[in-house]
Amino acid sequence: MIYREYGSTGKKISAVGFGGMRFEKPQDIDASAEMLVYALENGINYFDTATFYFKGKSEMIFGHALPELKKSGKDFYLSTKSMAKSPDELRLDLEKSLERMKTDFIDFYHVWCVLSPDDYAHRKAAGVIDEFKKLKEEGLVGNITISTHMKGSEIRRLLETEEYDGITLGYSAINFPFREEGLRAAAAKNMGVVIMNPLGGGAIADNPDEFSFIKMHKKQSIVDAALHFLLSDKSITTALVGFGNKSHIDDAVSAVNSFEPYTDAEVAALKLRIQDDFQSMCTTCGYCDVCPEKIPVWAFMESYNHLMMNSKYEAAERLKWHWGLKMDELDRCTSCGRCEDACTQHLPILERFELLKKNSAG
Ligand code: SF4
Numbered sequence: 001m002i003y004r005e006y007g008s009t010g011k012k013i014s015a016v017g018f019g020g021m022r023f024e025k026p027q028d029i030d031a032s033a034e035m036l037v038y039a040l041e042n043g044i045n046y047f048d049t050a051t052f053y054f055k056g057k058s059e060m061i062f063g064h065a066l067p068e069l070k071k072s073g074k075d076f077y078l079s080t081k082s083m084a085k086s087p088d089e090l091r092l093d094l095e096k097s098l099e100r101m102k103t104d105f106i107d108f109y110h111v112w113c114v115l116s117p118d119d120y121a122h123r124k125a126a127g128v129i130d131e132f133k134k135l136k137e138e139g140l141v142g143n144i145t146i147s148t149h150m151k152g153s154e155i156r157r158l159l160e161t162e163e164y165d166g167i168t169l170g171y172s173a174i175n176f177p178f179r180e181e182g183l184r185a186a187a188a189k190n191m192g193v194v195i196m197n198p199l200g201g202g203a204i205a206d207n208p209d210e211f212s213f214i215k216m217h218k219k220q221s222i223v224d225a226a227l228h229f230l231l232s233d234k235s236i237t238t239a240l241v242g243f244g245n246k247s248h249i250d251d252a253v254s255a256v257n258s259f260e261p262y263t264d265a266e267v268a269a270l271k272l273r274i275q276d277d278f279q280s281m282c283t284t285c286g287y288c289d290v291c292p293e294k295i296p297v298w299a300f301m302e303s304y305n306h307l308m309m310n311s312k313y314e315a316a317e318r319l320k321w322h323w324g325l326k327m328d329e330l331d332r333c334t335s336c337g338r339c340e341d342a343c344t345q346h347l348p349i350l351e352r353f354e355l356l357k358k359n360s361a362g
């Protein structure tokens, strides 16, 4: 296993982390908890969950695993999150997380799922961010971190004024242009950088043939290649993989153990290739952010990628859970065409809106 410094916290985190959102059998709490123990035995020491994963069951699985994890004597770190919109709600969320996880301390506590600068401003104005700081002062949480789906430029602007120990963001071989600016801004502040959705929300792993070109070395699997691409970026502390079963842990650990960094030239060539080869795919570059009706076009188009790639992830689910949007936002579209004119990939955006609507109507 490779370990990397998490920003300036002094903690060393495994280069792949345990994502607690994909348990195949969350109802089997013993077997699911055993997966955490297995992961720690195999060198993974960062365990990430959230209040809503499996309606709280994921945190309960973590709590169930905790005695065994402690028995190992190894260092490990717990991460969870709150989307609270008020200080009282935040206290309640933390209380419940601590109870479910059977602990009195969370190492990394996230301001969860910040979708836009407005969303952040509302939470801040309501006193939520100050309350996070109080939780740290009171010794209930170790590090305050932020998890966001904002664009790279929005993340950069937020980090100009806000202080966090680390950031968790979605980043992969198929969406890196969208957030790279934010990732660089976080790294410049020496923050820990945790990658969620390293496999593009399932799109990469589900479509190994389409993405085979991201393999640079012999014997790489598609999962190896997706992780090697990310780990070649020294700004990235860890990539969170949502583990369904023990074989997923084996795959991720083996990917780290066989890691040979891509050279800068390989990464640059790969990035170009990704953009060139995916002419018909939205790269989430965000240049279509010109809509007079304030429709977040890139979010709909990124969700369309999942439809196009036949990903297991439904486009409507992607919209709802990743972007916090509903399909009926598209009802505001006047077909003015400004987004299509601005699109770097010259994509038929309006046509794709229709296909998305048709698909979500079943
Ligand atoms: S075509 Fe629709 S989505 Fe695109 S800019 Fe015009 S109103 Fe916005």
Ligand code: SF4
Pocket: 281, 282, 283, 284, 285, 286, 287, 288, 289, 297, 298, 301, 302, 342, 343, 344, 345, 346, 347, 349
């Ligand atoms: S629709 Fe076009 S401009 Fe908009 S994010 Fe996707 S590729 Fe970029």
